[in-house]
Amino acid sequence: MDKLLELLNENARYTNAQLSAMLGEPKEDIEKRIKKYEKQGVIKGYKTIINWEMTDFERLTAIIELKVSPKKNIGFEEIAETVMRFDEVESVYLMSGGYDLMVMVTGKSFQEIAMFVAKRLAPLDSVLSTATHFLLSRYKQDGVILHGEPVDERRNILL
Amino acid sequence: MIDYQSILTKRIKEVKPSGIRRFFDIANEMDDVISLSIGEPDFYTPWHIRDAGIKSLEMGKTHYTSNKGLNDLREEISKYMYRRNEISYSPEDQILITVGGSEAIDLCIRSVIDYGDEVLIPEPSFVCYNPITVLAGGIPVTIETKVEDNFRLTADALRKAITPKTKLLILPYPNNPTGGVMRREHLQEIAEVLRGTNIMVLSDEIYGELTYGDVRHVSIASIEDMYERTIVVNGFSKTYAMTGWRLGFVCGPKEIMSAMTKLHQYAIMSAPTTAQFAAIEALKNGDDDIEMMKSEYDKRRRLILDGFKRIGFECFEPEGAFYTFPSIKQTGMDSEQFCEKLLYSQRVALVPGTAFGDSGQGFVRVSYCYSTKHILEALDRIETFIKQL
Incomplete structure (x- = not known):
């Protein structure tokens, strides 16, 4: 795998100069490769990891397990397409195991999300059942620990 | 009253305590210090x-x-x-x-x-x-x-x-x-x-x-x-x-x-x-662990070396261990003065080169056993320090 992608995954705000230094490659090559990846759709976008709990923004996330009946020839594609078009839906994953689709939904309150599930998701034709789990606290997200800074326990004992 | 000095051997008394202990004691007392001074891996044992x-x-x-x-x-x-x-x-x-x-x-x-x-x-x-x-x-x-x-x-x-x-x-x-x-x-x-x-x-x-x-x-x-x-x-x-x-x-x-x-x-x-x-x-x-850590150190080594060169330090390219040893001679300060001023004005802790012998005069040791985020923050502060001189 291209190390450039690894670095951008680690921190999308590295400057091209920093990326060039870390990889030991000319800055122009880095710029070109990023453009290429964006064009190809390998890089789909850049986002910020925000600890919403520290802001005054009211935001709640739920994970909804959907059991669905797959359609002949198109399998899960059709229902997944339908579900992912809702603005409230943050991500949709096809899962192995006890249920089929994992849907992450964000909303302002329990009420809002519950209504979304009851009025929009549950009534869909191929949906057999839903189970809604509200996310209570985020400890670590996308590889980043959200609560407190890790403490460096190392001491200068000798050089 | 026992005269403990008369009890200690001549040889142990000949051994000088580490001169920079005092320096680190100050650094440890200060808030918001960002250190590039530690000589041990930041990784946990695999x-x-x-x-x-x-x-x-x-x-x-x-x-x-x-x-x-x-x-x-x-x-x-x-x-x-x-x-x-x-x-x-x-x-x-x-x-x-x-x-x-x-x-x-x-x-x-x-x-x-x-x-x-x-x-x-x-x-x-x-x-x-x-x-x-x-x-x-x-x-x-x-x-x-x-x-x-x-x-x-x-x-x-x-x-x-x-x-x-x-x-x-x-x-x-x-x-x-x-x-x-x-x-x-x-x-x-x-x-x-x-x-x-x-x-x-x-x-x-x-x-x-x-x-x-x-x-x-x-x-x-x-x-x-x-x-x-x-x-x-x-x-x-x-x-x-x-x-x-x-x-x-x-x-x-x-x-x-x-x-x-x-x-x-x-x-x-x-x-x-x-x-x-x-x-x-x-x-x-453990061979794969060594490779992983080495590639991470190498990335930081390049980043820090590039950072020091950009700020205007002369820095020999280290090929081993996890330290860089840039020259600070162009600042006109000696190693201790440089480290002390940098610590007080920008709260960055480096080790004066003289801690490793008189021939380290004019240099500082910079460890890259730190995350890139930490290193970039330290480099920013060092750059501010140099610009203010």
Whole structure:
């Protein structure tokens, strides 16, 4: 795998100069490769990891397990397409195991999300059942620990 | 009232306390200090290695091991030394497991140094060789290494330092604090000087796995005629991020190893058992961990080097260990002044080069055992500091 992608995954705000230094490659090559990846759709976008709990923004996330009946020839594609078009839906994953689709939904309150599930998701034709789990606290997200800074326990004992 | 000063030996009183202790005490008291001063990996010991230690405890492996260390571990070290350096050491009588590389250095110097013997110590280098030599009754003779030689020990400098009293040469490469390495051709030049003498070499290879680019560490013991005059010190601390486990090893001619084992047996008994079990796992299945950590260090090394150059420092390109050693001479300050001012004005802690010997004057040691985020923040502050001068 291209190390450039690894670095951008680690921190999308590295400057091209920093990326060039870390990889030991000319800055122009880095710029070109990023453009290429964006064009190809390998890089789909850049986002910020925000600890919403520290802001005054009211935001709640739920994970909804959907059991669905797959359609002949198109399998899960059709229902997944339908579900992912809702603005409230943050991500949709096809899962192995006890249920089929994992849907992450964000909303302002329990009420809002519950209504979304009851009025929009549950009534869909191929949906057999839903189970809604509200996310209570985020400890670590996308590889980043959200609560407190890790403490460096190392001491200068000798050089 | 007991006069404790009269109780302490002359020799221990001769050993100076570390001059920069005070400096770190200040740094530790201050808030919001960002440090690039620590010389140990920021990684945790890889899980499978920790697990092997835990398993050994569960199995009740809580006794002393033999004085020399676990047989299985010595076997693994023997295999490692062969696959890494193509040199053979018998697990029976040429390998000793110690409490870190530090104990091995102490044992070696105390076993070969008599009163008045001279020990050659290239500087800048790790801080323990000098005091241990003094405590053993020996005379430390420092050899200044220079940035224009990439901080390598040169054959010329070595030849000039040798006297009839010279007993031991310390070869601390890859080097802390400079990051300098000795390549095969440089070691061959050193070997040329030593061939036919009775001078022994203590090769401190604790950073031997941490070299970057196409450089691979070469042990001087693998150079012709050097095997019989070399004591190789190595350990698990830097290679596998196992500093707290306190485990090292030493290999060499059996007559010397036997003397060192005697000393180890009376002073230490045996190295920590749990750590020894973990170390077996490290040697058997830890190669991928080394690669992962090395590639991470290399990335940071490039980043920090680029950062210092951009700010306007002259910085020799380190090829090993995890330190850079930029020159601060253009600021007109000496190393201590620079570090102190930087600490007070921007709250960045670096180590003055003089902590590693007088020849470190005009340099600072910068460790990259830190996350890139931490390094970038420190570089920003250093840049602000330089702009304000």
